[in-house]
Amino acid sequence: MTRKTLCLTVLVLGLWATSTSAHAAMSRGFNHLLDAVVRIDVREETFDSGAIRFTGSIGSGVILSDDGLILTNAHVASPRAVELSVTLASLERVNATLVGWDHWTDLALLRLDLTEVKRRGLKFTHADFADSDKLYPGQTAYAVGTPFGLTRTVTRGVISNVRRYFADNRGVEGYETGLFNTWLQTDAAINPGNSGGPLVDEDGRLMGINSRGYLGAENLGFAIPANIAQRIVAGLAKDGRITRSYIGLVPGSLLDLESFYALKQNTGLLVNSVDPGSPAAVAGLRGGDIVLSINGAPVDGRFPEQLPPIQNLVASLPVGSTIKLVVKRGEQTLNYAVVTEELKSRQGEEWAFEKWGLTVRKVSRAYARENQLTDDTGLLVIGVQPGFPAAVAGLNRGDVVTKINQQPITSLDTAKKAYATFTEKPAPTLVEAQSDRQVSLYIFKP
Amino acid sequence: MKFPLHLRLPGLLLTFIVTFTSVRAADLPALFQERVKSVVAVEFFTETELDRRPTVTSAFVADANGTLVLAPGAIDGRVQPSQLKDFRVYLPGKSASEFFHAVYLGQDPLSGWHFVRVEEKLRSQLTPVTAFAATSPLAEPALADDYWGIGLRRKDEDFLPYFLSGKISNVQSLPERTAIALAEVAAPGLPVFTRDGALAGIALGGFGSTYLQFSRNERGTPLMLMNVEESRVFQLVGEVLPWMSRVPASVNGRPIAWLGAYGLQPMDPDVAAFLKLGNQSGCVVSEVLEDSPAQAAGMRDRDIIVAVDGRPVPRFTPDQVAVSYLDREILKRKPGDKFPLTVLRGSDRVELVATLVDQPKLQREGERKYFEKLGVTVREFVYGDGVLRRIKPAEQRGVIANFVKNNSPVGTAGLRPDDWILEVDGAEIKTYAEAVAKLAAIEADATRTDFVLLTSRNNATAVLRVKLK
Numbered sequence: 001m002t003r004k005t006l007c008l009t010v011l012v013l014g015l016w017a018t019s020t021s022a023h024a025a026m027s028r029g030f031n032h033l034l035d036a037v038v039r040i041d042v043r044e045e046t047f048d049s050g051a052i053r054f055t056g057s058i059g060s061g062v063i064l065s066d067d068g069l070i071l072t073n074a075h076v077a078s079p080r081a082v083e084l085s086v087t088l089a090s091l092e093r094v095n096a097t098l099v100g101w102d103h104w105t106d107l108a109l110l111r112l113d114l115t116e117v118k119r120r121g122l123k124f125t126h127a128d129f130a131d132s133d134k135l136y137p138g139q140t141a142y143a144v145g146t147p148f149g150l151t152r153t154v155t156r157g158v159i160s161n162v163r164r165y166f167a168d169n170r171g172v173e174g175y176e177t178g179l180f181n182t183w184l185q186t187d188a189a190i191n192p193g194n195s196g197g198p199l200v201d202e203d204g205r206l207m208g209i210n211s212r213g214y215l216g217a218e219n220l221g222f223a224i225p226a227n228i229a230q231r232i233v234a235g236l237a238k239d240g241r242i243t244r245s246y247i248g249l250v251p252g253s254l255l256d257l258e259s260f261y262a263l264k265q266n267t268g269l270l271v272n273s274v275d276p277g278s279p280a281a282v283a284g285l286r287g288g289d290i291v292l293s294i295n296g297a298p299v300d301g302r303f304p305e306q307l308p309p310i311q312n313l314v315a316s317l318p319v320g321s322t323i324k325l326v327v328k329r330g331e332q333t334l335n336y337a338v339v340t341e342e343l344k345s346r347q348g349e350e351w352a353f354e355k356w357g358l359t360v361r362k363v364s365r366a367y368a369r370e371n372q373l374t375d376d377t378g379l380l381v382i383g384v385q386p387g388f389p390a391a392v393a394g395l396n397r398g399d400v401v402t403k404i405n406q407q408p409i410t411s412l413d414t415a416k417k418a419y420a421t422f423t424e425k426p427a428p429t430l431v432e433a434q435s436d437r438q439v440s441l442y443i444f445k446p
Numbered sequence: 447m448k449f450p451l452h453l454r455l456p457g458l459l460l461t462f463i464v465t466f467t468s469v470r471a472a473d474l475p476a477l478f479q480e481r482v483k484s485v486v487a488v489e490f491f492t493e494t495e496l497d498r499r500p501t502v503t504s505a506f507v508a509d510a511n512g513t514l515v516l517a518p519g520a521i522d523g524r525v526q527p528s529q530l531k532d533f534r535v536y537l538p539g540k541s542a543s544e545f546f547h548a549v550y551l552g553q554d555p556l557s558g559w560h561f562v563r564v565e566e567k568l569r570s571q572l573t574p575v576t577a578f579a580a581t582s583p584l585a586e587p588a589l590a591d592d593y594w595g596i597g598l599r600r601k602d603e604d605f606l607p608y609f610l611s612g613k614i615s616n617v618q619s620l621p622e623r624t625a626i627a628l629a630e631v632a633a634p635g636l637p638v639f640t641r642d643g644a645l646a647g648i649a650l651g652g653f654g655s656t657y658l659q660f661s662r663n664e665r666g667t668p669l670m671l672m673n674v675e676e677s678r679v680f681q682l683v684g685e686v687l688p689w690m691s692r693v694p695a696s697v698n699g700r701p702i703a704w705l706g707a708y709g710l711q712p713m714d715p716d717v718a719a720f721l722k723l724g725n726q727s728g729c730v731v732s733e734v735l736e737d738s739p740a741q742a743a744g745m746r747d748r749d750i751i752v753a754v755d756g757r758p759v760p761r762f763t764p765d766q767v768a769v770s771y772l773d774r775e776i777l778k779r780k781p782g783d784k785f786p787l788t789v790l791r792g793s794d795r796v797e798l799v800a801t802l803v804d805q806p807k808l809q810r811e812g813e814r815k816y817f818e819k820l821g822v823t824v825r826e827f828v829y830g831d832g833v834l835r836r837i838k839p840a841e842q843r844g845v846i847a848n849f850v851k852n853n854s855p856v857g858t859a860g861l862r863p864d865d866w867i868l869e870v871d872g873a874e875i876k877t878y879a880e881a882v883a884k885l886a887a888i889e890a891d892a893t894r895t896d897f898v899l900l901t902s903r904n905n906a907t908a909v910l911r912v913k914l915k
Binding site: 430 | 708713716717872902905906909
């Protein structure tokens, strides 16, 4: 009877000992991490109503260094932000500025106002990165952030998938995302406001940056893997931006098309489309081609998950590099040398011409291509304010302004000059705009 | 004549008026019965890959040869004439189980009217609307004058004819002289008459009125309501009488005079004033199409057409009517006719003379074939497809997916209607015949497990693998 009791006691003690050791580990690394997580209140400009308006939103972030660098999402802190207010673990608020952003990976880097931090004697810690290539499905993961404004919320789950593919052409405030990286998927509850907060392991090391979840789904959350984030942080800290190379190939996954193209298993990248006018198009590549190797290295694009790293291979080269492509077209094997251009977003710069009651976005090459415009001349109307000259003249959201007083609008600056003339000496102004290739004339009257 | 009578014989006048109006009132049912003979109900079937859809509409009798006219909107413009089957003509108020056969003759490009000819045996029971046209030209309807016409009930009510009438509220140019009444005066496409029974015009569909919709959840959402069975609007007889004889020479409505100035856009008076056009108007040519008469005449993108044959483009309200005006000016003419134009280019006035041609093959005229097992109808690539996709005539090839069946092999592979098929199994498709031969071979080959298409949509290509097994 005594033995039994003893046995039982040992068992119970043993259990207790295991749980204390885990608990101790959490208290060291995890508590350290908690002091590095911040809430970010953002006030930003919007241009979609024919005037500059301001909106507010809440996100999360994590401090990365003693000099106050904070990592968050690009969809939390974009160049539209006019005020970034950071709430530290101590609940004290400090302002921050945007160092740079990269919508392709949905990451942005901020810097705390360190003079203010010193003046007020505020304290914070910083997080350390885990090696996200070593994560495995089922591994415990914690999300820390500000869901629905509930500051400092910790949720727990597991890594559901380490290499989720999704690309979205308008995913980050209308900008593209997900073409050059895969994502971590987790079932740790992520809600609006978690964006930009860390996904960490039991030791509080950064596995990734929480970015988004499926609306209406239960606990399907996605995070940018730490290893990608680390590269982007280095680039943003150095240059304030990430420069990528572009050749205009739009890949598709080969899946089981290998037999059709008479390819060896796990070989080749299917070219679904080639952007008209892009370096690849100029070089002569076409939809339906199969890229066998890039700069001598064989490529394997059988599954969608394999495409972002291949895309990133091209994107990571310096702009102006010559890429050697070996391409299979039918029976032929062809060699191409393609010189890269700088990658640009489909989303152009936005601007408000307030006295016209007109807000616009520069037409990008990608927008022009998608909308059958002859070139990237023009400004896309994204808002008109009722009662103001643009609206009175009959201009509508979605129209593309191509000329002002007979001057082709090749850049935003050309339009700004015409606007300056109008504001200095108000006079009826002739505006040419097109909508779905239909060209109309409008008069902006003072 | 009546006025002096009134002056001299006031007592007599009273009697006269009483007699006159009572005669008129008694007249109307008789006039109505007589004029019902100039209208019929028409049913036809539109055959698609999957089904046969009936359409019921009304028509008026244009001549003694059994020519019937259907309103422009009665038939979807994208439908190929060969898809229109089994035209049936019903007499208003007679048992709907009895009908007469008719054939489709085509659409007149100018009026937009669809012409149909009914079998001989019915013709004696019909009266052409032209029989009711006044011998001397009618004056334009005066405000508040009464006009009337005929509506037809639905098929299950034996297309029973009923009386409609309204007072004139307004007459304007759209660009044809068009009267708008205070109430519905006829079914769209049916004739409208004066009190005396003279043909006054043909009712026009497609006009709606705006209402506000209030509900438990929403307050005052604007809503456009359109009465599709009756219309308050009619084109005046002076405009439409000459159209009665425009029976198309072919079922495709050919010839169709064509200029090739794409995307004509009207201008508002502010723009006209800025361009110093005075009280006239003009239309901007969005694009000059490749290999078109406009291009041959030296027209350029963004030229503003300000005059035709030396006559300035009038100002219409709404502005949009100016475009219809120019379209009509072209369609009134025949291929081979000279079309002199004045355009404004920057601040210069430039005189151009285009020689109109027959319009290149339309989408609805393009050859097509349905591959039932694959689930796709491919259509010949026609000129208009090149315009939509900005493909120069010399570079045109491939075929268009005109129809894609849901959950079919090609549908599952991701093909959508209007996708442009460039390659089949890695080989370029140059002609329609080539595409048909290739797809037919694939469909006939029972051992086939899959095939591959290269398609294009919104300027981006895609490789689609179609699984057959």
